[in-house]
Amino acid sequence: MIKISNLSKTIRRKVILDNINAELSGITGVIGPNGAGKTTLMEIIASVQKADSKSIITYNNNNRKVKIGYLPQNFNIYPNLTVIQVIELIASLKKSYHKVYIEQLIDQMNLGLYRDVKLKKLSGGTLQRVGIVQALLNKPDYLIIDEPTTGLDIIEAIKLRESLLSLKDEVEIIISSHIPEDIASICDNLLVIKEGEKIYEGGINQLISKTSNTTYEGIINRSELNSANSMGRLVRVEPLDSNQVKVRLVTNNPLNNNCFNKVEADFLSGYINLLEGDYNV
Numbered sequence: 001m002i003k004i005s006n007l008s009k010t011i012r013r014k015v016i017l018d019n020i021n022a023e024l025s026g027i028t029g030v031i032g033p034n035g036a037g038k039t040t041l042m043e044i045i046a047s048v049q050k051a052d053s054k055s056i057i058t059y060n061n062n063n064r065k066v067k068i069g070y071l072p073q074n075f076n077i078y079p080n081l082t083v084i085q086v087i088e089l090i091a092s093l094k095k096s097y098h099k100v101y102i103e104q105l106i107d108q109m110n111l112g113l114y115r116d117v118k119l120k121k122l123s124g125g126t127l128q129r130v131g132i133v134q135a136l137l138n139k140p141d142y143l144i145i146d147e148p149t150t151g152l153d154i155i156e157a158i159k160l161r162e163s164l165l166s167l168k169d170e171v172e173i174i175i176s177s178h179i180p181e182d183i184a185s186i187c188d189n190l191l192v193i194k195e196g197e198k199i200y201e202g203g204i205n206q207l208i209s210k211t212s213n214t215t216y217e218g219i220i221n222r223s224e225l226n227s228a229n230s231m232g233r234l235v236r237v238e239p240l241d242s243n244q245v246k247v248r249l250v251t252n253n254p255l256n257n258n259c260f261n262k263v264e265a266d267f268l269s270g271y272i273n274l275l276e277g278d279y280n281v
């Protein structure tokens, strides 16, 4: 578990993170819109940059020296080396060269087919899995991964999620994303930040329950989208045919409209409700 107390970060008088308190354990998803401060927080937890002086981060590690594995947002190194060459090189640099463990990681991250492929030839998802292997070489207590799903197609994102889940019992994982659906399903806990402030910490179900009784679904014509948007916050629009769309909206005001039925809230409704606040339309 990592305990964060009074964590703030100010750069040239701009407050990037504002007094964040949180406890991170299991797989924690750090989510929030672009510019919320996720990368700054991840870098501070990974000790890549320093927080302001009164901030405290406690790594619960039975007094052993804490080991952290870090995969930065733009992992893009040694494009002309092959997967196995990069992994062996980084293992040597980190003084953590253990052949059997390297092979185990290659296997676990489904990289066997790519071991002799140059990094510049890999897809985004495969490259991220190489990035995870390099972050795990020193058998860290905590694995910190910044925005790994950005730019991945849905199949690659699923493979990445499966790879991360396979590590769940070995390492605590902190993973960030501005696309919460990409990671929420594998996280035990979520830390939502917006404009440098924590706005939520807890489980997915708790977050969804905050939106229960406020989520509606209906089928409308495309031309009615604007008026639907004025009734609440549109959280999903699914095209049905060239005329009609199925929409989901969240509103705190009971909708007395025959086109809409109250439905169970889902994660996306809960998340958008949390980010956008109270809708008094």
Ligand SMILES: Nc1ncnc2c1ncn2[C@@H]1O[C@H](COP(=O)(O)OP(=O)(O)OP(=O)(O)O)[C@@H](O)[C@H]1O
Pocket (backbone or CB within 6 Å): 011, 014, 016, 032, 033, 034, 035, 036, 037, 038, 039, 040, 041, 147, 178
């Ligand atoms: N070194 C810096 N100097 C000035 N401003 C910075 C610096 N680093 C980050 N910021 C600003 O701090 C805010 C948070 O940045 P950060 O990269 O941590 O956000 P983020 O949530 O990771 O965003 P994204 O999802 O776009 O990666 C942004 O407004 C950014 O411009």
